[in-house]
Amino acid sequence: MRNKQGQFIKTTGKIKGNCLRCGREFEAYPSRNKRFCSHSCQFKGKWTEEHKKNHKLSFQKYKGKDNWNWAGDNVGYKGLHSWLIRNYPKPYTCEHCGKDEGKIEWANKNGNYVREREEWLLLCGSCHSKYDGIIYNIKKMNKTKL
Numbered sequence: 001m002r003n004k005q006g007q008f009i010k011t012t013g014k015i016k017g018n019c020l021r022c023g024r025e026f027e028a029y030p031s032r033n034k035r036f037c038s039h040s041c042q043f044k045g046k047w048t049e050e051h052k053k054n055h056k057l058s059f060q061k062y063k064g065k066d067n068w069n070w071a072g073d074n075v076g077y078k079g080l081h082s083w084l085i086r087n088y089p090k091p092y093t094c095e096h097c098g099k100d101e102g103k104i105e106w107a108n109k110n111g112n113y114v115r116e117r118e119e120w121l122l123l124c125g126s127c128h129s130k131y132d133g134i135i136y137n138i139k140k141m142n143k144t145k146l
Contacts, residue, residue, distance in 0.1 A: 073114060080113050081106055084120060094124040096131070107131055 014027040019037035021044060026037040036042040064070065071079060084106050092104035107121045107128045123131060 075113070075115070077113070080115065083115060084117075088117060092122050094127055095122050096127040097124060099124045099127075 013029075015030050016025055016027055017034060018025055019041050020035050021041040022037065024037045024041075026034070028034040062068070065072075075083070091100065093100040094104060103125050104122055105125060105128050107123045109119050109121060112119065121131070
């Protein structure tokens with residue numbers, strides 16, 4: 001705040017103001033320089049349907065292989081699971097026991113992490129742990145044979 005001579009006045013406490021969007025009175029500290037009573041008032045009306053559509057379309061061209069962060073088959077565990085969830089959405093049911101409630105997880109069939117749906121199973125937690133135990137034991141036996 002300034003006095004009549006234009007010099008800054010040190011103030012303590014909140015000052016009152018009126019929201020530029022809805023006109024409601026609010027209190028704020030002077031250093032905040034607030035013009036709206038809330039975030040919803042501040043951003044109300046800024047995102048029209050056309051703006052939302054154009055914003056969404058602007059990111060469509062950067063999906064998949066056109067994205068600068070694309071790793072191809074060198075993708076990690078989390079990235080590959082995110083890709084599966086995005087490209088093969090719910091509803092999920094366990095491919096072994098048919099259970100459709102609880103946590104259904106993506107299980108890799110052979111330990112090769114590739115972007116092919118045929119290499120993955122949807123399993124409930126119980127079936128997944130049993131299946132991974134079988135795969136682990138097979139790999140362990142193969143190593144001992146060599």
